[in-house]
Structures are given as structure tokens and as C-alpha cells.
Amino acid sequence: MEHISDHVVRTLWYIDLCAKQGQAVPYEGIDPFARRVPPRDVRRESAMNSLSWMFEESGRVVRRPDPVAAYLLGVGWITKDDQGFVRLTKVGRAVLAASGAEAAEMEAQDPEVADVALDPQDPLVYVQLTRRLQKAGQGLLVDAYFKAQSVSWLIESTNLRRVLISSRHRSSEQDRQQIAVALATVPNGSDLEVRHTNDPALHDRCVVSASGEVQLLGSSVNGVGKHLTAVITPSDDIAAVYRQKYEGLWQNAQVVTPQPVTA
Known part of the structure; x- marks a missing residue:
């Protein structure tokens, strides 16, 4: 999506994935994830390769990252409960679905039948x-x-x-x-x-x-x-x-x- 940074979309995907697996993400853990990524497989062709401009030559640290957690909470794409854990709102899930890249890759790997x-x-x-x-x-x-x-x-x-x-x-x-x-x-x-x-x-x-x-x-x-x-x-x-x-x-x-x- 042209108007949303890729690392913001990647963070939405991460929060949604953890929730579906029963793992709540703490609010304080959002920005550390947004700034760091696992080592990449150079032979792997995927939507994640489109994020390469975000990283230093080491492939691990995002250049000059803007705060992600506060932005997601401020625009209403996530909510935070009394214990400090977050989940996507309906709007946040809509943005993630509209982003296409990560969602399409996950759908191809594990298609979900509605009924x-x-x-x-x-x-x-x-x-x-x-x-x-x-x-x-x-x-x-x-x-x-x-x-x-x-x-x-x-x-x-x-x-x-x-x-x-x-x-x-x-x-x-x-x-x-x-x-x-x-x-x-x-x-x-x-x-x-x-x-x-x-x-x-x-x-x-x-x-x-x-x-x-x-x-x-x-x-x-x-x-x-x-x-x-x-x-x-x-x-x-x-x-x-x-x-x-x-x-x-x-x-x-x-x-x-x-x-x-x-x-």
C-alpha cells in the first residue's frame, strides 16, 4: 500500500498472527519487533523481499524508524486492554487485508474456507x-x-x-x-x-x-x-x-x- 509504510503493515500482520495462535502481544513489544526482523533467506522469493529497502546492510535494523505502537493505537488500528496487551480492531484487520502482500502469502500457505x-x-x-x-x-x-x-x-x-x-x-x-x-x-x-x-x-x-x-x-x-x-x-x-x-x-x-x- 503506497500510503502505509511496509513495516507498519508487517507489524499488523505480526499482531494478528500471534492472536490467532493464542499469544497476546504486549504493547511494549510492538516497536522492538518493528525495528528488528529475523535473518532473511536470500533464496526465498516472497512478499517480505519487498521490505529490503527498510533495512541496513546487516538485514536486521530498520533505518530511522518512526514509532509504530503509538501510531497504531492513535489511529484506532489496535486496542490495548487493562493488562497492556493489544489486538487488532476491525479497522486494523481491514487495513491488513487491504495491504495484500503478507495476507496473500499466508492465504496461499494455509487457505481458510469461510464455511x-x-x-x-x-x-x-x-x-x-x-x-x-x-x-x-x-x-x-x-x-x-x-x-x-x-x-x-x-x-x-x-x-x-x-x-x-x-x-x-x-x-x-x-x-x-x-x-x-x-x-x-x-x-x-x-x-x-x-x-x-x-x-x-x-x-x-x-x-x-x-x-x-x-x-x-x-x-x-x-x-x-x-x-x-x-x-x-x-x-x-x-x-x-x-x-x-x-x-x-x-x-x-x-x-x-x-x-x-x-x-
């Missing part, structure tokens, strides 16, 4: 589901009927670290008790936080990624492999409604406290 059908007859159905959830990073899974048997899989196979369940259905109390035991006994169970709410607004199943994207799930994760379902990416305006709704329910929900098994 996918999960067929119970497909022996790799859980592989497909896991791959989609991995892209959400340390996001939020909203699943009213989430079961204890899925705790271990969620921790070991994805980066999701928050689950919102319902306490309105008939077996919810028993489900919460079993989840509480699983959180206390499954390896790294303490990495996962589960909350429950009896708010009737909790209905649809979805995943809200760490970077703000939303994926709608056609069934509970424990129903995948039993019924034909789909994973759908809604439009930005619809995603914003889901994100605001379920983040609000999460804030007001009650924590499922891990409960060790006792004699």
Missing part, C-alpha cells in the same frame, strides 16, 4: 473441527451443552481457554459437577476457565476468537461426529452482535470452581 460442513461419516471430522478452533487462539467457546469429556480434548488440541455454558437445562447441575472434577484432575485443567449462566440469551453456539472473529457452530462440540453440522463465519456486523452479546454474558456468569475428587 465448512462437518459430516459424521468423515473419519477426519474432529480434525476439521480442531483445526477451526485452533485458529481462534485463546478465545471463548460458547456451548450450552458442553460436557466434561471434552475438557481434555479442548486443552490438549486447541488454545481456547474460556468456555461459557448454560445452567438452565435439566442436567446442568450434574454437568457442572463433572466439569468441576475434570478441571481439577485433567492435566493443565487449571488453564481452562468455565463459567455458567442461566440467562436465556445464551442460545446459539459459537467461538469468539482472541482477535475478535466469530464462528457459528451448528451443534454442541459433543454432538460433532453424531450429526451433520456446519461451521459458519458470519458477516462483520452480525459477528459484532454475537461478540458483544456473549462477552457480556461471560462477564456476568458464575465460575465453575475446580473440585478435586474426595473419598
Whole structure:
């Protein structure tokens, strides 16, 4: 993009990539990244080669870099939370998508299908589901009927670290008790936080990624492999409604406290 410096675009790409992998970037870490890059492979032909004018002969230090972090925050392309970690805003993601170069390269390496059908007859159905959830990073899974048997899989196979369940259905109390035991006994169970709410607004199943994207799930994760379902990416305006709704329910929900098994 002619009006945006390449190292600014590269920094947007870095923040977005880390968020999708469940790694939050601290605000203080933005400028050090913008000024330094890994050693380049001289035989590699990629969009990154177009950034060569930015570096000294050593290929490591940007010449006369302007502040990046303050600029991104000032123009509203990133937001910073209370702990000092950043993520791209909707505008920031739009700028990154419009930049073309890095985004196109990543898309070619790992194309993302907007919608996918999960067929119970497909022996790799859980592989497909896991791959989609991995892209959400340390996001939020909203699943009213989430079961204890899925705790271990969620921790070991994805980066999701928050689950919102319902306490309105008939077996919810028993489900919460079993989840509480699983959180206390499954390896790294303490990495996962589960909350429950009896708010009737909790209905649809979805995943809200760490970077703000939303994926709608056609069934509970424990129903995948039993019924034909789909994973759908809604439009930005619809995603914003889901994100605001379920983040609000999460804030007001009650924590499922891990409960060790006792004699």
C-alpha cells in the first residue's frame, strides 16, 4: 500500500498472527519487533523481499524508524486492554487485508474456507473441527451443552481457554459437577476457565476468537461426529452482535470452581 509504510503493515500482520495462535502481544513489544526482523533467506522469493529497502546492510535494523505502537493505537488500528496487551480492531484487520502482500502469502500457505460442513461419516471430522478452533487462539467457546469429556480434548488440541455454558437445562447441575472434577484432575485443567449462566440469551453456539472473529457452530462440540453440522463465519456486523452479546454474558456468569475428587 503506497500510503502505509511496509513495516507498519508487517507489524499488523505480526499482531494478528500471534492472536490467532493464542499469544497476546504486549504493547511494549510492538516497536522492538518493528525495528528488528529475523535473518532473511536470500533464496526465498516472497512478499517480505519487498521490505529490503527498510533495512541496513546487516538485514536486521530498520533505518530511522518512526514509532509504530503509538501510531497504531492513535489511529484506532489496535486496542490495548487493562493488562497492556493489544489486538487488532476491525479497522486494523481491514487495513491488513487491504495491504495484500503478507495476507496473500499466508492465504496461499494455509487457505481458510469461510464455511465448512462437518459430516459424521468423515473419519477426519474432529480434525476439521480442531483445526477451526485452533485458529481462534485463546478465545471463548460458547456451548450450552458442553460436557466434561471434552475438557481434555479442548486443552490438549486447541488454545481456547474460556468456555461459557448454560445452567438452565435439566442436567446442568450434574454437568457442572463433572466439569468441576475434570478441571481439577485433567492435566493443565487449571488453564481452562468455565463459567455458567442461566440467562436465556445464551442460545446459539459459537467461538469468539482472541482477535475478535466469530464462528457459528451448528451443534454442541459433543454432538460433532453424531450429526451433520456446519461451521459458519458470519458477516462483520452480525459477528459484532454475537461478540458483544456473549462477552457480556461471560462477564456476568458464575465460575465453575475446580473440585478435586474426595473419598
